[in-house]
Amino acid sequence: MAVDIKNLNHNQLTDLIAKAQARQGELSKERTTKVREQIQAILKKEGVTLDDVFPSRGAAKSKRAGTTVAAKFRDPANPDNTWSGRGKRPRWFNDALKAGKKEKDLLIA
Incomplete structure (x- = not known):
């Protein structure tokens, strides 16, 4: 899907940028959720907690x-x-x- 941005007026371009940034945020959240689930699965499989793996996390x-x-x-x-x-x-x-x-x-x- 190629968008010819040269033919867009100011309002259309602003709208396109806003939609693209919103989609970028959604993709970032999805990726973070997927990685978090993978990490939790590995920790569960190995029988350890995140504090066991990273003991200094949140240290005083x-x-x-x-x-x-x-x-x-x-x-x-x-x-x-x-x-x-x-x-x-x-x-x-x-x-x-x-x-x-x-x-x-x-x-x-």
Whole structure:
């Protein structure tokens, strides 16, 4: 089925593209379902589970991931601004140093 796209107007071409993308999505879902069924059949035949085959699947993140560090410095102009002392210095911290403050002046007591 060859479609001569040179003879299509803008609306017809847009409609054809939408239909083609929809069909592409359907084919992708069908292929994924077929592969999933094949994998499940193999796992059942061998008597194992997916977790047996891939034990690290869904494993917990490293211990450090997502941990928060207590604030070490506080902005005297706006107490809501704090910094743990890790990573890039915040703008308020650099501005305070330029204004003559010392790091020890910004420490949280």
